[in-house]
Amino acid sequence: MSTENVVIFKERKDQIHRKGKEPFEISCNKESLAGAVSQRACVFCGSRVVLYPIADALHLVHGPIGCAAYTWDIRGALSSGPTLHRLSFSTDLQEKDVIFGGEAKLYRALVELIDRHSPKAAFVYSTCIVGIIGDDLESVCKRVSQEKGIPVIPVQSEGFKGNKREGYHAACSAMFRLIGTGDTTGISPLSVNILGDFNLAGEIWIIRDYFKRMGIETVANITGDGRVEEIRRAHGAALNVVQCSGATMDLAKMMKDAYGIPFQRVSYFGVEDMAESLYTVARFFSGKDPEIMGRTRELVKEELSVLYPQLQKYREALEGKKAAIYVGGAFKAFSLVKAFRILGMKVVLVGSQTGTEEDYQELHEITDDGTIIVDDSNPLELSSFLKEKEVDVFVGGVKERPIAYKLGVGFCDHNHERKEPLEGFVGMLNFAKEVYISAVSPVWRFVPRKTGRKYH
Numbered sequence: 001m002s003t004e005n006v007v008i009f010k011e012r013k014d015q016i017h018r019k020g021k022e023p024f025e026i027s028c029n030k031e032s033l034a035g036a037v038s039q040r041a042c043v044f045c046g047s048r049v050v051l052y053p054i055a056d057a058l059h060l061v062h063g064p065i066g067c068a069a070y071t072w073d074i075r076g077a078l079s080s081g082p083t084l085h086r087l088s089f090s091t092d093l094q095e096k097d098v099i100f101g102g103e104a105k106l107y108r109a110l111v112e113l114i115d116r117h118s119p120k121a122a123f124v125y126s127t128c129i130v131g132i133i134g135d136d137l138e139s140v141c142k143r144v145s146q147e148k149g150i151p152v153i154p155v156q157s158e159g160f161k162g163n164k165r166e167g168y169h170a171a172c173s174a175m176f177r178l179i180g181t182g183d184t185t186g187i188s189p190l191s192v193n194i195l196g197d198f199n200l201a202g203e204i205w206i207i208r209d210y211f212k213r214m215g216i217e218t219v220a221n222i223t224g225d226g227r228v229e230e231i232r233r234a235h236g237a238a239l240n241v242v243q244c245s246g247a248t249m250d251l252a253k254m255m256k257d258a259y260g261i262p263f264q265r266v267s268y269f270g271v272e273d274m275a276e277s278l279y280t281v282a283r284f285f286s287g288k289d290p291e292i293m294g295r296t297r298e299l300v301k302e303e304l305s306v307l308y309p310q311l312q313k314y315r316e317a318l319e320g321k322k323a324a325i326y327v328g329g330a331f332k333a334f335s336l337v338k339a340f341r342i343l344g345m346k347v348v349l350v351g352s353q354t355g356t357e358e359d360y361q362e363l364h365e366i367t368d369d370g371t372i373i374v375d376d377s378n379p380l381e382l383s384s385f386l387k388e389k390e391v392d393v394f395v396g397g398v399k400e401r402p403i404a405y406k407l408g409v410g411f412c413d414h415n416h417e418r419k420e421p422l423e424g425f426v427g428m429l430n431f432a433k434e435v436y437i438s439a440v441s442p443v444w445r446f447v448p449r450k451t452g453r454k455y456h
């Protein structure tokens, strides 16, 4: 099946939409097509993304060593204190364990690791093979928890049981077992939990600082630079602010049902969304503190007066260039579309691994005619779209980087491997710098896309 000049599996056709050609309709949130080599990660990886930034917890992968390859080095999460989360542990299940069961090995591994590292809690991740052989994680975790006196929590994240979204849900369910077990005495009535930021490059410190300047206490980071004790008392916060469409929304809903804590969706990327997120939180608390809105306006004004003059030179250089976006959650894509507009750039392709119908509807509304909107794409499709649209900069994660470089297209990592914070007002400046450096690099003069040589 062909859409324009791009070869597409016929089963995937309804997951791709070209704005302007026909009424908007897209199929999404379903299993990946076998053989299409989806960019998606498995359920276990989804759960690990969410829980791994809890820095004083032990994270033990119950499965073959290969599953544990996705370590801190691939997806770093910065901590201002303990760094136990940087160590990767696996029960390294072998053929014999698969035949006779891995529970005894899991018990021994947990006991040894807890004795050696004294974590505040332990998370045990179930992988594909554990789901198949049926090890009882719940009972092993319960036993170790009683013996060692810390929460030991199973994460039901068998890789095969769905897509990455299922992993988010498994992580939220595991974390929910911690919440409500701590003392909430002394928490301010103006208080929030920050959900859905993983502090990949220190972003959560920027956001915490904004809230502090607004007069708001942050009770728990969920989960960037996270601490077990903070998460245990998170049910004492007045509001949950939730970034990212998929990862921690389930937890926010669980906390609303169980503790009556309302939540607000926010995004800290780009100028408009960052400012609007702070105003959203200020509006929520304005009944309790009538001056909070004034303080927030002052904060935004101060930050913009520094940011805008510096953005100008990047905008002049980038005006008219074309950008493509492919990210995990679609919520981030909304902010990126707006951020590119501030830089004078045109978004010609936007897609995500886990977007919902509402997410894509919103993308359809904020993008220009001709933009390709794609769900759960693969390298072949993405390469074809990049070539067809003559993209100057591709924004994605670790799996999209080689696609861009092989085609001679600039790349900006907006995911695991970023080293500069891209959130907050200062993050917008860092983003502009990264896009500029990559898009105008002289190296692209020597690659096949520019020289007209054939691809092999």
Ligand code: SF4
Pocket (backbone or CB within 6 Å): 042, 043, 044, 045, 063, 066, 067, 126, 127, 128, 129, 158, 159, 160
């Ligand atoms: S859990 Fe399953 S799909 Fe995920 S890495 Fe392990 S074997 Fe692969």
